[in-house]
Amino acid sequence: MIDIYTMGIDVGSTTSKCLILKNGKEITGKSLVGVGAGTSGPERAIQSVLSSSKLELEDLDYIMSTGYGRHTIEIADSEMSELSCHARGAYFQFPNVRTIIDIGGQDAKVLHVGDDGMLVNFAMNDKCSAGTGRFLEVMARALEVNVEELASMSQLSKNNITISSTCTVFAESEVISQLAKNTDRCDIIKGIHRSIASRVGALARRNGVIDDVVMTGGVAKNRGVLHALEEELGHKIYTSELAQYNGALGAALFAYQKLSR
C-alpha cells in the first residue's frame, strides 16, 4: 500500500506552523517559526518540517493552508478557514470535544463542534487585541518578563488584583500604575490572566459552553490563562502538547479527506 502524505500549513498573524500527516493518522513531523503572515516564516516552516520528516515537496499528496495568511501560500492545493481546521484538529485529539477556545496571536475564537467533529457555529473577537496572545506580549514587556515565565509566576500570586479587560492600551497603563505602587509582579500577572479569562469567557458565553471544552492556540501553553478560564467558565478545560499546531493538524486532516473523496 502506498503511503499518503498530507501537509497542513497554518500561517497565523505571529507564527507559522506546519504539520505532515501520514495516511491521515500519524504525525511524521511538525515545525513552528516565530513569525507569521507576510514574512519568511511560512517558507521556513515548510522547509523545516520537510527536513525533519525526511520528505521532499514532491512526496506530499495534498497541501492545505489555513490561518490569517492562508491566501499567500502558493504551493497549497486549497485553503480553509482556521476555524474549520481548529474544529477538525481538536476533534481528532479529543473526540468528545464540543467547545473549543482558540486564543492566537491577534484574535480569540470560540467554536462549537457537532457530534461529527464539524464546525457548527463560532464567535470571534472584534478588532481588538484584548484577550489575545498580543495582549500577553504587551503585558510581559511592561513587566520586563518573558512570556514563557508568566504561567509559573502567576502560581506564586497571593493577592487578587483587577486589570481591565476592555482594552490592551488601558490595561498596560494599569499594569504600569500597579508597578509604580510596588504591587507584586506575580499578583499583577494573575490579574492579567483573569482579565483575558473575563474577556474570552464573555465571548464563550455568547453561544454557550458545552463539555468537553478544549483550548487550542499558542496561549493554551500558558497554564495560568487556562486555569483562569476554568475558574471563569466553571468547566474543566483540556489541552494538549499540540495546541499550537492544532490548526495545521486540522488542515492536514482536511487535506487527507480531500484525497479520500
Added chain:
Amino acid sequence: MTDIEILLAQFEEIANNPKKQLEQYISEGKKVIGCYPYYVPEELIYAAGMIPMGLWGKRGNPNKAKEYFAPFYCSLVQMNLEMALNGDLQKLSGVVHTTLCDTLRPSSQNFRVAMDKIPMIFLAHPQNRKPEFGVEYTMAIYSKMLNQLEEIVGRKVSAGDIKEAIKVYNENRQAKREFVKNAGMHPELISAVQRSAVLKSSYFMEKHLHTTMLNELNKMLQASPIEEWHGTRVVTSGIICDNPSFLKILDDNRIAIAADDVAHESRSFRKDAPYNEDPIRSLAVQFADQDQDTILYDPSLNSRPSHIIDLVKNSNAQGVIVLMMTFCDPEEMEYPSLYNALKEAKIPCLKIGYNHQITDFGQARTSLQAFAEVLSMKN
C-alpha cells in the same frame, strides 16, 4: 461583454462616481438636494423639478468632522459632515436632514452650525406614525418641507406634480424589488458587488432613468435560465453594506445574497405610496405603513425578527449575515431579539462589525469563509 454585463458596468460607473453625477446635474442647470438616511419623501424634491441625491457617507476617516462628534459616533453621519466640510456638498441647493435616531438628531444641529451656507431642511418624523394624529403630523412636516423646497426652487409645486412624482417613485421601487428577486435567483450573473452597485446607483440618478435601465436589466435576467448555484445563499441585514472590498469577499467565497434587510437597500423601497386624492397624505401613509426597521417604533418588538426569518425561508437562504454598524444603538439594541429568534428557528447567523472607516476586512474574510464552510457542511 454580454448585454447584462454592459448594463451592470453602467450602474457601477454611476454608483462609484456620485460627484460626476452631481457635476452633470449642475452643468445642466438642475438643482440638487442631498438627502440624509432615510425615509425622506424624495417625491417632493422630484416634483419640484430638483434632483434628490442620497447622503450615506463615504469610505474613509473623518478628520474635520471630528471637531463636531465624539469618536464613538456613527461613521456614516461623521462622513456626511466630513464631505460637507471638505466642500463636496457645496453645489447642493439644500440638504434634508432626518432625525430618526439619537445619532441623526444631534447631527442635524451640528450640520446647521457647521454648514450655514447650505440650506438645511429639518425633517423630524414622528415615532407614533400609525395613528391618525401621527399621519397628520407627518403630513404637516412634509408640507413644511415642501414649502422650503418651493422657496429653494422659486416656484409652487402642484398636487399634480407630486402625484406624478409618486407614480415615478412607485415604479422605481417596484423595479428594485423585482431586481432583488432576480439577483437572488441569478447569483451566477449578478455578483454581490454588482447587486450593491445597481441599488446604490439609484441614490444618484433621476428615478425614471434608473427605472428604465433597471427594467431592461430585469427583463434580461428574467429571460436567463436559472442555473444551479454551487455556493451558499444568505440574507444580509444592517444599515448599509456597499463596500466593494467587503462584498468581494462574499463573491470570493460564493456566498450569494438571496435577499436583504439592509436600510440602504430593501428597507428603503419595501412600501409604495398608496393612492390618495391628497398626495401629501399618500406619502404620510406610506411612512405610517413602514415596519420591521430598527429605527421605527414597534410596539410588538418582534416583527423584525419574524420578517427576517420569513425572508430566509422565502428566498431559500441558509443563513443571515448581520452587518452591525459600529456605534449604531438601534441596531445593537435589537440584535439580541434577532439573535434569539434566529437561534430558535435554527437559522445560522453571523454578526460582523461594519463601518465606513474599515479598510482591512481580514478578520471578516476569515469569519465569512468559516460561515460559508459551516453552511456548506449543513447541506
